[in-house]
Amino acid sequence: MITSVAVIGAGISGLTAGYAIRKKGIAVDVYERSHSISEFGAGITLSKNATSLLDNIGLLSGIAKNAYHPMKSYVREYKSAREIASVELDESFISLDRRDLIDTLAMSFKSAGGNLNLDHEINYVNASTGDLSIKDRTKNYDLILICDGIKSGLRGQIYDNLEPKFTGYVAWRGMVRADDLPKFQGSDKANVYYGPGGHIVHYPTGRDDYINFVAIESKSSWHEESWRTEGEARDLLSKFANWNEGLVHMMASANKVYKWGIFQRSLPQKLFMGRSVLLGDAAHPMVPFLGQGACMAIEDGYALAEIIEGCDDITLALEDFNKLRKNRSNWIQKRSLLQGRFNHVSAPSIMSLRNLITKAVLKRSVSGLHSYELDRELKAIRKR
Ligand SMILES: Cc1cc2nc3c(=O)[nH]c(=O)nc-3n(C[C@H](O)[C@H](O)[C@H](O)COP(=O)(O)OP(=O)(O)OC[C@H]3O[C@@H](n4cnc5c(N)ncnc54)[C@H](O)[C@@H]3O)c2cc1C
Incomplete structure (x- = not known):
């Protein structure tokens, strides 16, 4: 049984995972190197594949309180702003200030009894033993979540030397x-x-x-x-x-x-090593053209909490996590890159073709992206 978890990094992946795991009754310590949880003021959009999970764990109402529901998305021509295509969105698609998202995640984590340690940079993890070096002491955990973002130094130390x-x-x-x-x-x-x-x-x-x-x-x-x-x-x-x-x-x-x-940064061979596991941008940073980086971080945190709940064998549980999350995030990472190429074509004839394709496929492609049901995949894992 997993009874203690350390999370390194209090971004969207670390706080979502920390909260979801804490809700399962497991002790969770989050370590964040900054003095305060002060996100940069900028916007972010979250789609149903992520907001439905936030809803399941009781976070969505708090987050949505400060959010906007655009209800429709337009694709337009750059010069005339003529509509090329549009798609109706429902209440599950929200746009908000990142500070509001992070604040709600951090407050909810603390209210659930989680332990948030600011000003704690973690530079060494022993993935085999679960030991974490914290300032001048060492603490042992059943599982360590590496959520330190795209520049993850711990990923370099434990997993691979693939540079961003x-x-x-x-x-x-x-x-x-x-x-x-x-x-x-x-x-x-x-x-x-x-x-x-x-x-x-x-x-x-x-x-x-x-x-x-x-x-x-x-x-x-x-x-x-x-x-x-x-x-x-x-x-x-x-x-x-x-x-x-x-x-x-x-x-x-x-x-x-x-x-x-x-x-x-490409995905590593495996998302876990010993008692450590990679989540969010530390595992699969992506270009933001489908608005899915934070959504993937939320999916990761939710999936991990469900998979480790009551598990007897950490390695088997992490194998399941790897199977589920590696293909999915690899696919979204590649699709996001492709979207960039598509968005940026510049020859007039190809731009016209792009606009026609957008008109033909926008609704289907948005719905395919947003309707992914992680819970269904998790059920299939539980049945095995
Ligand atoms: C321009 C742009 C627009 C975007 N728009 C969207 C969008 O609309 N929708 C969407 O879903 N995604 C979007 N994204 C992607 C999204 O922002 C990221 O995928 C998401 O923030 C990743 O969260 P994270 O928690 O994995 O990493 P981060 O947010 O990078 O958090 C990592 C945390 O770890 C801490 N840390 C680092 N090293 C250590 C250490 N050694 N010890 C302790 N703490 C440490 C950092 O201080 C930080 O707080 C966008 C990205 C960009 C660049």
Whole structure:
């Protein structure tokens, strides 16, 4: 039986997993290197495949309180903003400020009796014994969850030396007020604009009337030291200067813009080693073009809690986790990359073809992505 779990990293994967496991009556210590759980203010969308799981563990109502329900998503042409295709969404699709998501996860974890240790950077894990080096002492756990994000140093130490690679995409992000939205019908919903060599997304966050936008450009290299830096608005605007006027005005209204180099790291051979297991971006960081990175992190945490509940053999349980999560996250990682290529074609004839394909397949592809039922897969595992 697993009675004690350590979680390294208090991001979306670590806190979801920590909470879901704690709810099973298992003692959980989360270690986070930052002084505070202060997420960067930016938006995030969560789809049904993840929100249905949050609902099952009693977290959705708290999270959705601060969220927005766009109810519809439009794909538009970059210059005219003409609708190429649209899809109705239901209440299960939410957009929100990441700070609200992280705050609710952290508060719920603590209320459930979880132990959150801030200012605790973990640099050594003994995966065979379950020993964790914490400042000047060692503590032993039945299971250690490595949730330290895309740059995971512990993954490098225990699993493989695959370095994250720059994908050729740079994301610009900013927040504006609803008054700054382009003035056409539906601009207050979730919107994606396909252009030549780039795409732009915007949606409300539910926090006051803030709108989050992300503009993605293709770039051959990333020279900045950090993966996220404050960017120059004029650089952003010059990249997208010939896009829709309303869209350009919206981006120009942001007080600050940030830019991210988008990196990816292939999955390791196995998601577990000894008494350690990888979750979230530490296991499968992906380009954000399907809005699924955090959703995968939530699926991971939920799945692991269900699989280890009452298990007698940790290795068998982790084998099940690996089987279930490796194929799924590998597939979503690859599909996300493909979506980037699709979104960024630039020859006019191919752009027209892309728009026709989008019109034909958008509803089916969104529904296929959002309707994945992890619980059904878990039931199949339990039957074996
Ligand atoms: C531009 C952009 C837009 C996105 N939009 C969406 C979206 O709309 N929907 C969606 O589903 N996903 C989206 N994603 C992806 C999503 O943000 C990530 O997949 C998700 O945040 C991963 O969570 P995580 O907990 O695995 O990692 P992280 O959020 O990176 O958390 C890791 C945590 O570990 C801590 N840590 C690191 N090292 C140590 C250590 N040694 N000891 C202790 N603590 C440590 C860090 O401080 C951090 O708190 C987007 C990503 C980007 C870049």
